[in-house]
Amino acid sequence: xxxxxxxxQIILTPLVSPLCAGVINKIKARLxxxxxxxxxxxxxxxxxxxxxxxxxxxDASWIFRIAPFIVFSITLLxxxxxxxxxxxxxxxxxxxxxxxxxxxxxxTFFLALGGLDIGSAFGGFGSSREMTLSALAEGxxxxxxxxxxxxxxxxxxxxxANADIFLHGKYLFPTLLAFGGFLVVLLAETARFPYDNxxxxxELTMIHEAMILEYSGKKLALMExxxxxxLFIFLALWVNLFFPIGLAYTPGxxxxxxxxxxxxxxxxxxxxxxxxxxxxxxxxxxFRLPDLxxxxxxxxxxxxxxxx
Amino acid sequence: MLEIITSPxxxxxxxxxxxxxxxxxxxxxxxDDSANIWSNFFAIAGSLWGLLFSVATIxxxxxxxxxxxxxxxxxxxxxxxxxxxxxxxxxxxSLIALFCSIYAVGYVxxxxxxxxxxxxxxxxxxxxxxxxxxxxASNGIFFLIGWEIMSVASFFMVIYxxxxxxxxxAGFLYLVMTYIGTAFIVVAFLLxxxxxxxxxxxxxxxxVALLPIGAKNIIFLAALIGFGVKAGIIPLHIWLPAAHPAAxxxxxxxxxxxxxxxxxxxxxxxxxxxxxxxxIWWGIVVxxxxxxxxxxxxxxxxxxxxIKRLLAYHSIENIGIILLGLGxxxxxxxxxxxxxxxxxxxxxxxxxxxxxxxxSLLFLGAGSVINQMHTRNMEEYGGLIxxxxxxxxxxLIGSMAISALPPFNGFFSEWLTFQSLFQGxxxxxxxxxxxxxxxxxxxxxxxxxxxxxxVKAFGSIFLARPRSTEVTHAKESPRSMLIGMGALAMLxxxxxxxxxxxxxxxxxxxxxxxxxxxxxxxxxxxNSQGLMIENSFSSVSGxxxxxxxxxxxxxxxxxxxxxxxxxxxxxxxxxxxxGTDLNPRMEITSxxxxxxxxxxxxxxxxxxxxxxxxxxxxxSRYLPRTRTVSLGVGDVYKSYFYxxxxxxxxxxxxxxxxxxxxxTNIYVLYILIAxxxxxxxxL
Numbered sequence: 001x002x003x004x005x006x007x008x009q010i011i012l013t014p015l016v017s018p019l020c021a022g023v024i025n026k027i028k029a030r031l032x033x034x035x036x037x038x039x040x041x042x043x044x045x046x047x048x049x050x051x052x053x054x055x056x057x058x059d060a061s062w063i064f065r066i067a068p069f070i071v072f073s074i075t076l077l078x079x080x081x082x083x084x085x086x087x088x089x090x091x092x093x094x095x096x097x098x099x100x101x102x103x104x105x106x107x108t109f110f111l112a113l114g115g116l117d118i119g120s121a122f123g124g125f126g127s128s129r130e131m132t133l134s135a136l137a138e139g140x141x142x143x144x145x146x147x148x149x150x151x152x153x154x155x156x157x158x159x160x161a162n163a164d165i166f167l168h169g170k171y172l173f174p175t176l177l178a179f180g181g182f183l184v185v186l187l188a189e190t191a192r193f194p195y196d197n198x199x200x201x202x203e204l205t206m207i208h209e210a211m212i213l214e215y216s217g218k219k220l221a222l223m224e225x226x227x228x229x230x231l232f233i234f235l236a237l238w239v240n241l242f243f244p245i246g247l248a249y250t251p252g253x254x255x256x257x258x259x260x261x262x263x264x265x266x267x268x269x270x271x272x273x274x275x276x277x278x279x280x281x282x283x284x285x286x287f288r289l290p291d292l293x294x295x296x297x298x299x300x301x302x303x304x305x306x307x308x
Numbered sequence: 309m310l311e312i313i314t315s316p317x318x319x320x321x322x323x324x325x326x327x328x329x330x331x332x333x334x335x336x337x338x339x340d341d342s343a344n345i346w347s348n349f350f351a352i353a354g355s356l357w358g359l360l361f362s363v364a365t366i367x368x369x370x371x372x373x374x375x376x377x378x379x380x381x382x383x384x385x386x387x388x389x390x391x392x393x394x395x396x397x398x399x400x401x402s403l404i405a406l407f408c409s410i411y412a413v414g415y416v417x418x419x420x421x422x423x424x425x426x427x428x429x430x431x432x433x434x435x436x437x438x439x440x441x442x443x444x445a446s447n448g449i450f451f452l453i454g455w456e457i458m459s460v461a462s463f464f465m466v467i468y469x470x471x472x473x474x475x476x477x478a479g480f481l482y483l484v485m486t487y488i489g490t491a492f493i494v495v496a497f498l499l500x501x502x503x504x505x506x507x508x509x510x511x512x513x514x515x516v517a518l519l520p521i522g523a524k525n526i527i528f529l530a531a532l533i534g535f536g537v538k539a540g541i542i543p544l545h546i547w548l549p550a551a552h553p554a555a556x557x558x559x560x561x562x563x564x565x566x567x568x569x570x571x572x573x574x575x576x577x578x579x580x581x582x583x584x585x586x587x588i589w590w591g592i593v594v595x596x597x598x599x600x601x602x603x604x605x606x607x608x609x610x611x612x613x614x615i616k617r618l619l620a621y622h623s624i625e626n627i628g629i630i631l632l633g634l635g636x637x638x639x640x641x642x643x644x645x646x647x648x649x650x651x652x653x654x655x656x657x658x659x660x661x662x663x664x665x666x667x668s669l670l671f672l673g674a675g676s677v678i679n680q681m682h683t684r685n686m687e688e689y690g691g692l693i694x695x696x697x698x699x700x701x702x703x704l705i706g707s708m709a710i711s712a713l714p715p716f717n718g719f720f721s722e723w724l725t726f727q728s729l730f731q732g733x734x735x736x737x738x739x740x741x742x743x744x745x746x747x748x749x750x751x752x753x754x755x756x757x758x759x760x761x762x763v764k765a766f767g768s769i770f771l772a773r774p775r776s777t778e779v780t781h782a783k784e785s786p787r788s789m790l791i792g793m794g795a796l797a798m799l800x801x802x803x804x805x806x807x808x809x810x811x812x813x814x815x816x817x818x819x820x821x822x823x824x825x826x827x828x829x830x831x832x833x834x835n836s837q838g839l840m841i842e843n844s845f846s847s848v849s850g851x852x853x854x855x856x857x858x859x860x861x862x863x864x865x866x867x868x869x870x871x872x873x874x875x876x877x878x879x880x881x882x883x884x885x886x887g888t889d890l891n892p893r894m895e896i897t898s899x900x901x902x903x904x905x906x907x908x909x910x911x912x913x914x915x916x917x918x919x920x921x922x923x924x925x926x927x928s929r930y931l932p933r934t935r936t937v938s939l940g941v942g943d944v945y946k947s948y949f950y951x952x953x954x955x956x957x958x959x960x961x962x963x964x965x966x967x968x969x970x971x972t973n974i975y976v977l978y979i980l981i982a983x984x985x986x987x988x989x990x991l
Contacts, residue, residue: 053877053879055879056880061693061770077853093838094856099853102719105756105759116763119771119895120884120894121895127896128896128904131759132905139752146748150733154845217876218868222864
């Protein structure tokens with residue numbers, strides 16, 4: 001039984017993450033009065049890209065070639081190391097919140113190096129913008145996780161998901177603040193509105209797309225898939241750490257399937273929120289983004305200050 | 309066996325190896341090659357001996373305190389005290405010196421026929437000897453002798469490349485700052501002597517209760533400034549980004565990796581050992597300095613395009629991180645929470661070791677690149693990964709380690725520092741709590757900005773197309789340099805994977821402090837799997853992380869390459885160029901890369917833009933011939949800290965000058981007054 005659960009835990013992230021992107025696109029299309037592509041379109045895109053031949057720039061070095069593998073594997077590793085649908089699993093080895101934060105930074109590091117490696121102006125600016133945002137998002141990211149870590153008395157995220165923070169009503173307000181703070185970081189880290197426009201290829205606006213502009217074929221597929229995974233990971237952290245409701249507390253076919261269903265519903269709500277946000281607001285000017293990230297940092301700092 | 313290795317005689321053999329290396333190198337100065345081999349051979353032998361000595365001391369916990377007779381002055385005694393803290397720092401210096409010396413064998417060759425190799429070997433060995441004396445001296449005056457040997461030897465190595473006027477200027481700045489620091493240290497020792505009556509550390513420690521609290525505070529401030537200058541805390545850091553780039557690269561590695569840590573060493577020794585118990589505000593001051601140094605250090609690093617200055621600013625940042633650990637250790641020990649103080653101290657010690665390793669690795673990598681490129685300006689690099697693949701790989705590992713990416717060593721010490729600060733937030737009250745929140749924020753932002761900085765550094769040095777023709781002539785470094793870098797890269801990896809084993813040794817050193825000896829139960833658990841803090845508050849394992857990452861990589865590669873996409877063809881083409889010919893000037897520059905961060909932090913960094921336009925017809929001003937834009941960063945310290953001090957000193961001197969009029973009669977009057985005053989005071 002445990003082995004099956006572990007396997008579901010490991011493959012769930014890469015399996016479901018393209019669906020999230022598909023659902024977001026579908027909702028956005030419906031809100032724009034378009035019919036939109038099927039929610040399974042990202043799977044078809046990945047499948048198609050995986051079978052294509054590639055063109056690699058002659059300026060590229062081995063960094064460019066291994067970056068997609070590292071970026072993708074990191075998201076697999078993190079996807080398996082965080083609580084998804086169960087809370088009875090324990091992970092004292094790779095389940096630390098700081099390890100998650102800095103492991104995600106490995107992905108960002110290689111993504112940015114891959115963008116620089118081909119020597120195009122787009123890639124360089126994309127990397128520069130990405131690193132600026134991720135450097136500034138780091139404070140809010142660590143602080144929002146720290147808020148719930150301090151409430152629960154552990155920085156192990158499985159243990160956090162296992163504890164029921166709603167038993168302590170007095171922590172409701174700091175949790176809500178950190179919840180909001182985390183949303184700001186989530187949008188920044190996953191290249192969503194108002195930080196980045198995932199649909200554009202205009203050099204003035206793009207961040208994430210600019211870095212992966214030179215990738216093609218299976219490497220592009222891996223990069224795209226990794227960014228779906230990253231979105232999924234952030235959503236899972238968001239819904240499971242701040243609202244650890246409905247996680248399976250005991251192993252068993254019924255509880256596990258209930259856990260997965262409830263988890264999916266929570267993820268869907270998160271996806272819906274992102275889609276609504278993207279349909280209702282414009283992208284911010286680049287130099288206004290630090291203010292937003294600073295707000296997240298301050299919200300979280302206040303949240304930490306309120307815990308007592 | 310361990311008894312013999314840890315005996316005083318063994319220690320004197322260690323010192324004499326470096327001494328022989330120094331003198332022999334000077335004698336052989338006529339022949340460049342033999343001077344180089346001789347000095348580095350003895351430095352390598354000495355470092356190996358030092359490794360053996362320090363490891364044996366730490367394992368056997370066999371501390372040695374001994375006195376060498378024959379001091380010509382009553383107050384100076386050649387007394388040594390090698391406890392576990394000294395042994396730990398001897399371990400660091402030996403480790404770094406070993407690989408720097410191996411590297412130097414190949415690196416020094418490019419100075420042949422140009423400068424005196426014998427002199428370099430002489431100062432190099434004496435520099436290490438000086439550091440060893442600093443770490444082991446147990447008498448204030450004897451300590452200062454070692455301190456001076458270290459400072460003067462490093463000064464001569466900073467100005468070694470003396471054809472460049474900039475280097476001589478940097479050396480002078482270094483000398484001035486060093487002596488300002490030494491002056492404060494002397495004040496601290498003299499005050500201790502005044503109230504306790506001895507320069508020896510042992511009587512000082514037992515008599516510390518005699519100190520009035522006011523004097524104690526002054527001693528703290530003097531020592532903080534004195535040792536802070538050496539450690540490079542902001543705002544006393546100005547010599548560091550000037551002097552470290554000027555020295556030959558293996559010297560920069562030693563200065564940045566080890567020499568600045570002697571300041572940290574003495575802070576630990578004085579504040580956590582000799583002067584205990586201490587008031588709480590000392591720890592607060594140290595913590596605040598840590599916050600400022602770490603954040604500003606990394607911000608200034610981002611603005612640099614001189615590779616060695618960039619690394620030098622990162623040293624300031626990392627000293628800040630070490631001080632975050634040390635500061636919280638001081639605060640916890642004043643609040644009598646020894647278990648938490650212990651955790652913070654171990655974090656600080658671990659980061660000291662890790663920073664020494666990856667920073668010297670990065671400096672050696674930078675040295676190899678500069679050696680080929682003949683410039684320190686990163687804007688003229690680019691694409692070097694194709695010409696110097698191994699150097700690039702080692703530099704990548706160093707960059708990942710300093711950016712605290714797992715599973716390299718930098719991550720684990722920053723993790724421990726984070727955890728000790730978290731404990732502070734969880735336990736302390738009100739204003740102290742906010743201080744710790746601020747410290748966590750500083751550390752978090754520092755981590756993010758350091759990552760950005762090293763993407764910039766690695767990207768603009770090694771990636772994309774060459775930005776100058778010099779790059780295409782670059783060749784991979786000679787073997788000895790590669791061995792030096794490769795070994796340090798390996799260590800950076802091993803200390804990450806085996807962080808728990810390392811920490812269990814560091815715990816021993818932490819326990820050797822008197823204040824930390826009575827810890828009821830240990831807060832830090834390190835087993836073969838990983839590190840764990842206080843009843844599973846948190847835990848982490850480098851080995852598991854590495855294995856799962858490698859496993860995931862292999863699985864992904866197999867599935868993608870061998871199953872899904874077996875018959876795929878890869879075409880080599882040009883980068884998408886929008887229809888124009890791409891040239892290197894279209895790539896992002898390192899200045900451009902960091903520009904958005906500089907603009908965001910413009911309140912602190914004060915960026916400046918200067919346009920100079922040269923018109924072909926200065927009357928009409930329509931046709932510019934050349935346009936120059938210079939981007940700069942304002943030097944806040946010069947304008948708000950050093951300039952006012954300078955103005956004050958100058959105006960004071962102008963006033964004092966008035967008593968010197970040149971008139972003989974006045975001078976006779978002065979003599980008369982002086983005579984009368986002294987007569988009255990005697991009577």
